[in-house]
Amino acid sequence: MASTTLNRLKEEMTNNSSTPKLPTPPWRQPTLRDRLRFFIGIPLLLALVFSLVGIRLTHGMAYFDALAYMILHMFIAWWSVCLGATVIKLSLRSLRPPTITVCLMGVFIALIPAAFLFQALGDLYADFYPIFATNREDSVYPSWSLTYLLHFIRYSAPVLPTFLAGVYGYRYATGVDWYGYEPQVSKQETTTETGLTTTATAQLIKGSKLPDDARLIAIKADQHYIHIWSDQGNDLVRYRFSDLPNALRDCHGVQTHRSWWVNLNFVQSYKTSSRKMELIINDELNVPVSLSYKNAILALLNNN
Numbered sequence: 001m002a003s004t005t006l007n008r009l010k011e012e013m014t015n016n017s018s019t020p021k022l023p024t025p026p027w028r029q030p031t032l033r034d035r036l037r038f039f040i041g042i043p044l045l046l047a048l049v050f051s052l053v054g055i056r057l058t059h060g061m062a063y064f065d066a067l068a069y070m071i072l073h074m075f076i077a078w079w080s081v082c083l084g085a086t087v088i089k090l091s092l093r094s095l096r097p098p099t100i101t102v103c104l105m106g107v108f109i110a111l112i113p114a115a116f117l118f119q120a121l122g123d124l125y126a127d128f129y130p131i132f133a134t135n136r137e138d139s140v141y142p143s144w145s146l147t148y149l150l151h152f153i154r155y156s157a158p159v160l161p162t163f164l165a166g167v168y169g170y171r172y173a174t175g176v177d178w179y180g181y182e183p184q185v186s187k188q189e190t191t192t193e194t195g196l197t198t199t200a201t202a203q204l205i206k207g208s209k210l211p212d213d214a215r216l217i218a219i220k221a222d223q224h225y226i227h228i229w230s231d232q233g234n235d236l237v238r239y240r241f242s243d244l245p246n247a248l249r250d251c252h253g254v255q256t257h258r259s260w261w262v263n264l265n266f267v268q269s270y271k272t273s274s275r276k277m278e279l280i281i282n283d284e285l286n287v288p289v290s291l292s293y294k295n296a297i298l299a300l301l302n303n304n
Contacts, residue, residue, distance in 0.1 A: 030176045030178070031283075034170075034174060034176050037170070038166070038170055038176075038178065039078070039079070039082065042078060042166050042170075043071070043074040043075050043077070043078040043079075044071065044074070046070075046074045046078070046162065047067065047070040047071040047073070047074040047075075048067070048070075050070050050073075050074070051063065051066050051067040051070045054066070055070075056135055057069070057122070057132060057135050057136055058070070058132070058135070059131075059135055060131045060135070061129060061131055061132060065129065069121075069125055069132075072121055073118065073121065076114055076117045076118060076121065077114060077118075077159060078163075078166075080110040080111065080113065080114035080117070081103075081106055081107045081110045081111070081114075081159065081163050082106075082178075083106075083110060084105075084106035084107060084108070084109045084110030084111075085102050085103050085105075085106025085107070085110075085163075085167075085178070085179045086106070086179070087106070087109070088102045088105045088106045088109070088179075089102050089106075089179050089181075093181065096181045098180070099167065099168075099171075099177060099179050099180040100164070102179040102180075103160075103163060103164055103167055103179055104160070106179070107159060107160050107163055111156050111159060115156070122136055167179060199215065199251065200215065200216040200248055200251035200252070200253050200263050201213055201214060201215055201216065202214040202216060202228070202230055202232075202235070204216075204247050204248060204251070205226075205228065205237060205239060205247060206239070206247075207237045207238060207239060208228060208235050208237050209235055209237075210228065210230050210232060210233060210235045211232050213232075214230040214231060214232035214233065215230055215231045215232075215263070215265075215266075216228060216229075216230050216248075216251075216253065216263050217229040217230055217231060217262070217263055217266045217281060217285070218260065218261065218262045218263065218266070218281060218285060218287050219241075219244065219260070219261040219262075220259055220260055220261075221241035221258075221259035221260070222236070222259075224238060224240070225237060225238050225239065226239045226241055226244075229281075229285060231266075241259060241261075244261055248261070251263070252264060252265065254293075254297065254300070255293065256279065256287055256288065256289040256290065256293050256297060257287075257288050257289060257290045257293065258290065260287050260288060262279055262281070262287045264300070264301075266281055267279045267280070267281060267287075267301070268280050268281060268282065270289075270298075270301060272294075272298075275291055275294075276288075276289075277289040277294050277297075277298070279297075
């Protein structure tokens with residue numbers, strides 16, 4: 001079975017038209033380190049920059065007192081617009097608007113509630129720092145008046161370009177698009193010149209209770225059963241793993257291990273260490289690659 005799969009891989013590598021395309025940036029799944037950098041690191045960096053530049057409200061304050069204020073201020077601003085963009089992304093997922101639209105709408109719905117949080121933070125600081133209270137004497141309290149609206153637009157204008165720079169800059173540097181959507185793959189895809197279809201669906205697995213059009217992501221042997229991951233749920237089916245090559249012979253999936261099969265269209269990235277290799281599907285699912293398949297699969301991935 002291993003030699004058959006390896007030969008099939010070699011045949012696919014010689015024909016680019018039949019090679020499954022891996023998702024490319026900006027559709028890499030974020031890791032915990034990505035989240036720490038984006039949601040913690042960026043606002044901290046912004047706070048440091050603005051504390052060094054100085055703003056009107058903190059003029060005359062000791063540096064570390066001003067820095068503490070800027071840290072709190074930036075966390076409120078950054079987390080508010082991130083939350084707003086997330087709400088927009090989830091609400092409009094059926095329409096799949098571009099990232100810039102999600103960001104623009106997210107900033108719009110988030111900044112007005114954030115303004116009241118800024119006001120509460122200012123009230124707190126004014127109680128402890130007389131110089132801060134003096135600096136904010138001319139500030140306008142949140143209301144729905146035209147005066148406050150103009151004041152709000154004036155002081156919140158830098159938020160939008162800063163947020164966009166953070167989102168697009170992080171995407172460029174790391175390949176993570178926080179507010180974009182993963183590329184869709186149609187249920188009925190074209191047939192390649194070799195006659196192989198790129199769609200592996202649950203209807204090809206006899207006994208599966210998944211919807212027929214559920215696209216297979218990965219399959220793992222489990223004694224006399226196979227565990228199936230798909231884009232419409234998981235399933236456990238009594239099935240011989242050795243029958244998979246025949247059932248999925250026209251699909252762009254490959255065996256990566258004596259007990260694993262994977263659809264390469266769903267592979268986000270891969271990692272290697274020493275003699276080990278794993279294909280990263282998402283935050284919850286990594287597929288191991290045994291040494292006997294490693295070189296062939298690496299070549300197939302890099303060929304994309």
